[in-house]
Amino acid sequence: MTKNEAISALMNEGQHWFLPSLSVDCVILGFHDNQLKVLLLKHRHLNIWGLPGGFIYKDEPADIAADRVLKERTGLNKIFLQQFHVFAEPDRYNKEFHLNDLKKDGIDVSTDHWILQRFVTIGYYALVEYSKVSPAPDTLSEKCMWWEIHKTPALMLDHKRILDKALEVLRMQLNFQPIGFNLLPEKFTMPELQKLYETILDKKLDRRNFQRKILGFQILRRLAETKKGVAHKAPYLYSFDLKKYHRALKEGLNGGW
Amino acid sequence: MTKNEAISALMNEGQHWFLPSLSVDCVILGFHDNQLKVLLLKHRHLNIWGLPGGFIYKDEPADIAADRVLKERTGLNKIFLQQFHVFAEPDRYNKEFHLNDLKKDGIDVSTDHWILQRFVTIGYYALVEYSKVSPAPDTLSEKCMWWEIHKTPALMLDHKRILDKALEVLRMQLNFQPIGFNLLPEKFTMPELQKLYETILDKKLDRRNFQRKILGFQILRRLAETKKGVAHKAPYLYSFDLKKYHRALKEGLNGGW
DNA sequence: ACTCATTGCGTCAATATGACACAATGTAAT
DNA sequence: ATTACATTGTGTCATATTGACGCAATGAGT
Numbered sequence: 001m002t003k004n005e006a007i008s009a010l011m012n013e014g015q016h017w018f019l020p021s022l023s024v025d026c027v028i029l030g031f032h033d034n035q036l037k038v039l040l041l042k043h044r045h046l047n048i049w050g051l052p053g054g055f056i057y058k059d060e061p062a063d064i065a066a067d068r069v070l071k072e073r074t075g076l077n078k079i080f081l082q083q084f085h086v087f088a089e090p091d092r093y094n095k096e097f098h099l100n101d102l103k104k105d106g107i108d109v110s111t112d113h114w115i116l117q118r119f120v121t122i123g124y125y126a127l128v129e130y131s132k133v134s135p136a137p138d139t140l141s142e143k144c145m146w147w148e149i150h151k152t153p154a155l156m157l158d159h160k161r162i163l164d165k166a167l168e169v170l171r172m173q174l175n176f177q178p179i180g181f182n183l184l185p186e187k188f189t190m191p192e193l194q195k196l197y198e199t200i201l202d203k204k205l206d207r208r209n210f211q212r213k214i215l216g217f218q219i220l221r222r223l224a225e226t227k228k229g230v231a232h233k234a235p236y237l238y239s240f241d242l243k244k245y246h247r248a249l250k251e252g253l254n255g256g257w
Numbered sequence: 258m259t260k261n262e263a264i265s266a267l268m269n270e271g272q273h274w275f276l277p278s279l280s281v282d283c284v285i286l287g288f289h290d291n292q293l294k295v296l297l298l299k300h301r302h303l304n305i306w307g308l309p310g311g312f313i314y315k316d317e318p319a320d321i322a323a324d325r326v327l328k329e330r331t332g333l334n335k336i337f338l339q340q341f342h343v344f345a346e347p348d349r350y351n352k353e354f355h356l357n358d359l360k361k362d363g364i365d366v367s368t369d370h371w372i373l374q375r376f377v378t379i380g381y382y383a384l385v386e387y388s389k390v391s392p393a394p395d396t397l398s399e400k401c402m403w404w405e406i407h408k409t410p411a412l413m414l415d416h417k418r419i420l421d422k423a424l425e426v427l428r429m430q431l432n433f434q435p436i437g438f439n440l441l442p443e444k445f446t447m448p449e450l451q452k453l454y455e456t457i458l459d460k461k462l463d464r465r466n467f468q469r470k471i472l473g474f475q476i477l478r479r480l481a482e483t484k485k486g487v488a489h490k491a492p493y494l495y496s497f498d499l500k501k502y503h504r505a506l507k508e509g510l511n512g513g514w
Numbered sequence: 515a516c517t518c519a520t521t522g523c524g525t526c527a528a529t530a531t532g533a534c535a536c537a538a539t540g541t542a543a544t
Numbered sequence: 545a546t547t548a549c550a551t552t553g554t555g556t557c558a559t560a561t562t563g564a565c566g567c568a569a570t571g572a573g574t
Contacts, residue, residue: 020277022377062345062377086343086379088319120279120319122343175513176432191552201514208554209532216530232551233539254513256432257458448521465523466563473561489520490570521570530561537554544547 004105011107015114018055023121024066025053025159026081027166028074029149030130031183034192036149036199037130038163039073041141043156046101050156051163052144053121066124073144074133080182081126084169085162088120092158125166127182149199170200176252178219181240189227189235190214217253219245261362268364272371275312280378281323282310282416283338284423285331287387288440291449292405293456295420296330296392299400300413303358307413308420309401310378323381330401331390337439338383341426342419345377349415382423384439406456427457433509435476438497446484446492447471474510476502 028039040049054069056062063083071077095116102109109116135144147153152163173179180188180196194210214220221241226234285296285308297306311326313319320340328334352373359366366373392401404410409420430436437445437453451467471477478498483491 019375019377022278056345056377058375059347061347062343083343086319086340088313088379090316090318118276118315120276120313122345172433175511176429189552197514203514205514206532206534207552208534211553213531230551231541232549233541233553235552252429252432254432256511257454257460257462446521463563463565464521465565468522470562487520488572489518490522490572492521515574517574518572519570521568523566523568525566526564528561528563531559533556533558535554535556537552539550539552541550542548544545 007105007107011102011109011113011115014055017057019058020114021118021120022056022062023053023119024056024062024069025051025087025121025123025162026066026070026073027051027084027123027125027163028070028128028133029125029166029170029183030128030133030146031196031199032130032146034195034199036196037146038149038152039133039135040145040147040152040155041073041137042143042145043101044105044142046104046156048156049147049153049159050141051159062122063124066122070124070126073136074128075136076128076133079126079128081124083122084125085123085165086120087123087158087162089158090118092121093117093119094157097157121162123162123166125170127179129182129185131185167200174200176254176256178217178240178245178248178253181242181245187223187225187237187239189237191235193238217248219248264362264364268359268366268370268372271312274314276315277371278375278377279313279319280310280376281313281319281326282308282344282378282380282419283323283327283330284308284380284382284420285327285385285390286382286406286423286427286440287385287390287403288453288456289387289403291452291456293453294387294403295406295409296390297402297404297409297412298330298394298398299402300358301362301399303361303413305413306404306410306416307398308416319379320381323379327381327383330393331385332393333385333390336383336385338381340379341382342380342422343377344380344415344419346415347375349378350374350376351414354413378419380419380423382427384436386439386442388442424457431457433511433513435474435497435502435505435510438499438502444480444482444494444496446494448492450495474505476505 030037030039039052041052042049052069052073054065056065066081067077070081095111098116135146137144155163174197180193183196184192190211193214194205194207197210198205219241220238223237223239225237227237228234287294287296296309298309299306309326309330311322313322323338324334327338352368355373392403394401412420431454437450440453441449447468450471451462451464454467455462476498477495480494480496482494484494485491
């Protein structure tokens with residue numbers, strides 16, 4: 001099936017396949033070159049980017065739909081994927097935008113076409129290991145690539161707001177949940193982990209205090225090896241203690257009360 | 258318009274008014290007699306209770322829909338109301354349940370009626386001042402009353418799960434946000450505030466340490482008066498310092514990182 | 515006047531946190 | 545080889561926060 005055929009099928013049959021009014025959008029974050037990155041798609045003819053998103057089959061759980069979208073875009077599945085917010089303002093969805101988008105593709109639809117109706121979208125975010133992802137464009141897009149989190153291009157509709165909200169929630173989670181398992185390779189160094197935290201928090205942390213605190217969580221295991229081929233003193237390699245990591249995920253880190 | 262007329266109108270016209278596939282459900286919590294309570298509705302003919310919920314008008318933001326539902330059920334509006342989770346499993350919605358419900362009301366609908374389709378619901382929770390609420394049943398229900406949070410009756414569909422999730426999120430929020438302003442009367446005592454925390458957390462707290470910690474947040478003002486007509490030593494009255502309270506809401510309490 | 519549960523206000527040790535010092539290490543320049 | 549230097553591993557110290565608990569004051573009920 002060519003891309004155009006796929007689009008035709010979607011346009012003509014979509015309303016029979018999918019739950020009306022609802023979509024999912026995924027904020028897929030990866031970490032590379034000591035930078036937090038987000039996976040974006042470029043629409044076929046418009047010079048605008050957007051988050052990977054999709055619709056929910058009529059008998060499909062929303063979480064599975066998000067998983068499916070993620071799989072289609074990154075080749076990854078079964079990863080840490082979490083619903084974080086619903087975006088349900090009536091004006092978030094711009095009829096004109098899609099109408100123009102489709103026209104440029106040579107597709108003319110009436111203004112009451114299903115894809116032009118108001119959509120409420122469920123925002124999901126995923127933390128993935130950058131190196132394992134093979135960005136792959138889908139039916140409606142021509143490019144799929146990583147962008148540095150603070151240097152994203154203009155995004156369609158309210159996708160910038162969705163991205164910002166994902167980061168806000170992520171920062172909150174950092175306060176009571178461990179993070180990083182899905183963002184880092186299996187073996188990593190303390191400075192890499194610290195840089196990840198600093199990037200998410202957008203804030204410098206003291207190297208020594210960071211180490212003390214993170215080790216205090218008891219979710220890391222220091223390996224016997226050090227990182228080779230790196231400038232300056234070779235740092236130790238660490239890996240997550242998965243058992244303790246998952247326990248911490250469930251029970252929280254600090255407690256608070 | 259009688260209740261039956263209202264139901265007829267809803268059944269016949271609903272699909273033109275509301276966004277398909279979507280609903281909102283509200284977990285409305287109040288505090289009374291040193292107990293956390295939740296507002297539940299009893300369906301008209303079934304001996305089963307449920308959370309107050311409703312649909313979203315086609316041009317209405319979901320937050321406003323939740324506000325509207327809340328207003329209709331409690332007489333309150335403009336209060337702390339927060340989306341906390343989306344429930345989107347296909348099997349959460351039980352066609353048979355509604356079919357039976359309607360039959361007992363003398364309403365026969367075909368199995369493809371709009372109200373029998375799959376619905377994804379957005380869960381909202383609200384913390385309200387118990388004494389200001391006037392529980393009022395709506396079109397589809399015959400009773401509306403407070404229930405102790407740990408002694409709720411059987412709930413329809415997945416409403417028990419929604420309630421539990423709301424409490425889980427609320428407990429998390431307690432770790433980095435102040436709470437209580439909407440749950441307590443304007444003037445309250447320290448033991449009352451502590452009891453609120455203990456109820457939400459389902460855990461005993463040390464009286465003296467609790468006071469020290471909560472005062473440390475700097476969101477309380479101690480009044481010159483003490484609570485009268487109470488057994489034993491008269492405790493001081495406190496009220497929230499709204500300015501600082503709202504600042505703490507925005508900026509968080511502890512920071513963590 | 516006495517009892518007693520409860521409140522207000524402490525103390526003290528243990529623990530956590532923030533700021534910073536210093537030696538060890540490995541690459542790169544000389 | 546030697547040296548320079550950025551970076552890492554480890555530790556210190558003062559301060560802040562936390563958990564556990566003591567004790568006197570209060571005020572309704574007897």
